[in-house]
Amino acid sequence: MNPVLALCFWLSGAAALALEMLWMRSAGLVLGQTAPTTAMVLACYFGGLGVGAAAGRRITSEPVRVYGRLEWGAAAGALWSLAVFRALRSDPAQAWLGAGGAGRALVAVALAGLPATVCLGATLPALGQALARRDDVGPVGGRLYALNTFGGAVGCAVTGFGLPLLIGVTASYTAVAAASALAGALALLVARRAGLQGAAPTRPSDDPIPPGGGERTRLRAVAAGAGALGLGLEVLWTRLFAQVLHNSVYSFTAIALVFLVAIALGAGLAAALLRRVAPAALAGGALLGAALWTVAGVWLFTRWTDGLSYVGMHSGLGEYVGRIVALAAATAGPVAVASGAVLPALWAQWRGGEGAARPLGDLAAANTFGAVAGALAAGLLALPLLGIGATLMLAAASYVVLADLVRPARGRWRALGYAALLAVVIANPARVPLVHVGSDHDVVRAVAEGPSGIVSVVDSAGDLQLRLDNYYVLGGSAAAANERRLGLVPLLLHPAPRRVAFIGLATGITASAAVAVGVPRTTVVELVPEVPRAARAFFAPWNAGVLERPGVDLVLDDGRRYLAASDEQFDVIVADLFIPWHPGAGSLYTREMYETAARRLAAGGIFCQWLPLYQLTRQEFDVIARTFLSVFPRATLWRADFYPNRPVVGLIGHAAPAALDLDRLQERMGQLPAWSRDALLGTPRGLAMLYAGDLSVAADLFDAAPANTDDRPLIEFTAPRLTRINAAGDKDWFTGDALAAFYDAVAARGENKPDPLFPPSPELADARRAGADLYRYALAATRHDEADATRLAAAVRELVPEVVAAGESADAVADLADAQRTLIDLRAEQDDVRRRLEEMEQRLGGLTATEDARQ
Secondary structure (H helix, E strand, O other), X not given: OOHHHHHHHHHHHHHHHHHXXXXXXXXXXXXXXXXXXXXXXXXXXXXXXXXXXXXXXXXXXXXXXXXXXXXXXXXXXXXXXXXXXXXXXXXXXXXXXXXXHHHHXXXXXXXXXXXXXXXXXXXXXXXXXXXXXXXXXXXXXXXXXXXXXXXXXXXXXXXXXXXXXXXXXXXXXXXXXXXXXXXXXXXXXXXXXXXXXXXXXXXXXXXXXXXXXXXXXXXXXXXXXXXXXXXXXXXXXXXXXXXXXXXXXXXXXXXXXXXXXXXXXXHHHHHHHOOOOOHHHHHHHHHHHHHHHHHHHXXXXXXXXXXXXXXXXXXXXXXXXXXXXXXXXXXXXXXXXXXXXXXHHHHHHOXXXXXXXXXXXXXXXHHHHHHHHHHHHXXXXXXXXOOHHHHHHHHHHHHXXXXXXXXXXXXXXXXXXXXXXXXXXXXXXXXXXXXXXXXXXXXXXXXEEEOOEEEEEEEEOOEEEEEEOOOEEEEEHHHHHHHHHHHHHHHHHOOOOOEEEEEOOOOOOOOHHHHHHOOOEEEEEXXXXXXXXXXXHHOHHHHOOHHHOOOEEEEEOOHHHHHHHOOOOEEEEEEOOOOOOOOOHHHHHOHHHHHHHHHOEEEEEEEEEEEEHHHOOHXXXXXXXXXXXXXXXXXXXXXXXXXXXXXXEEEEEEXXXXXXXXXXXHHHHHOOOHHHOXXXXXXXXXXXXXXXXXXXXXXXXXXXXXXXXOXXXXXXXXXXXXXXXXXXXXXXXXXXXXXXXXXXHHHHHOOOOOOOOOOXXXXXXXXXXXXXXXXXXXXXXXXXXXHHXXXXXXXXHHHOHHHHHHHHHHHHHHHHXXXXXXXXXXXXXXXXXXXXXXXXXXXXXXXXXXXXXXX
């Protein structure tokens, strides 16, 4: 193989996979970070490759020159896609897309991606036509396939591990285009100097089969089936890994990397084995091996993770990625290796007198079209209808059917197929648990599988929790007051909210604040469709049945995408707590997101961004605060609670801040229904305790921090690097004494300056001091400093006695409810013990009667 052409094809693979990852990012910003968006990108990417491969099978003359031009076409296509995605982010384009549903979205993705992918799809048959003879198309095609896929692994790693952070998304597109252009230029240089413009020599076949014959149809069917199962399983495995990982861009890149390297290894291994093994035997054996390991790998995964226990980060990102790679390689890797071996074996089975481009393009097209169908079927149909376990079972059985199809049944071969099918049925992966139960107190109430994740409702010692992907608690009944406070604070700050939007539903408790305040029109935007079903079915006692209330509209969409496509104006927009290291979540903290929210605010409107400081470092917080202030220069800082180790704060941007009417505020607080009463929101002084200060006058605290933008996605890439998911790493979070010092710094910046919200008042100043003291009291109590805790508790009681009394009253009611629940539990336990004693007495009586009879 010409080494320069080998380098070209390696570069081509790197550019192709890097481009796919960039498209996934750009499409998410345009169409939303949703499962349908992912499906559209995959469909257009692999569909374009399939069209290109089908067209490339007709290449017969000047294949190297054609290949070089195709790479130049791919380079131009990469730049074209950048321009299209950028144009689609404008408000008019977003409105056009929003009004057209999935049809217009698919057209947009196809318009952006097909020019490049069609060119890339034709590169394999073009280069194969130049390098392979008719009798060695399998081995040569396998080596080209392996080389290109190894290049893809490098492109995936470079893009997924930080190229957009290092040089920016726009520059990353340019780098991809440059790589394809370089490959094209080198290929054209080789064609000019080495005289490889003509078709590769072929040798007439001894066993010609007319085009369209049954044998070729069978090979196409196997290629399509292998592609469908291969990419479909990758979708399923990615969802399964999401149940145990912290699910950042790095963890998903690591999994994709394993699949790519494994496929490349399989293709390279097949190219070597085809010299000694019959193609049908190799393909059939690989498919049977894939069937068996599809099931074995799932059980190994379950055992390795101790029943889907959380795989946290112990020391750093490198160590964590290494553990993910090892887990993926051992569990999902063998099936990917087997899948990679199938296509080269099928190429070698092709018979006929045409050049190498015909089998390479024909079967590659079938394989990629099958991959489109498999990814869509697995993600959008099989997961919600059958679930992961049953779908894996179906996939394993389908591999056995393909093995029989690639090598029609003969005695021993059919017996092997039956044995493999029996093993699949006995091992039945549908029995694999999807929800990890952490203790004897956890009871799983419901599980719903969907394209966006697995949603579960778990009763954890009386706290009914809503969880996504096993370990991400979206909310719970025990924290109902705090969750509702996230909605009440911004709604009470607005004098008369008439139209509000909540970005994120979760349990619905936060959105129930709109019901409590009496907002006429409320829009709740939720990304995961299974979440509203759980909120309706299980959390209505705490969310006041918010989704059934008149005037409340539920929108199933990406929150940022909804705001961009909408032309409505809102008085208040509340952005929920978004896990900063989740893929796509970083885009909710960008300047472009905040600019979109600002455009959707009515006159005097408020935008509130809640931040989980227990999931952020000071460095990340400064980036978000700097970005927020660049759009909302008039901003205030609020506490949601006084937890020392799990604090939540809010950045509230004011279109035009006005001093609060304290009398009207008191009246509105008094009108809150009993189910929504909050000890801290019973009086303006209680609200003032949550007020941490005017962030606008403290903007200099964030001068050193860069802004988080779509082009430089700092949060998405830095948050996972700084994350530690074990006790030893909790010191990195922006909590404890560091947060207390920050509160003091913000307060100091506002001294002797007029406050934008609260009028000058000694009583309100006392309340703000009480808020600061209450947080320091929590810190002192946590480190068991009884003297300091006692002093601070006394100070809070003196400063805000009525708030403390209201809090103690609320605690007493909660304690009484807890005592009642405990009494009920004790009575239930006593009844259970009584029943067991009665059963034992009956058994003992039976034994005594038997013994008497014997005597």
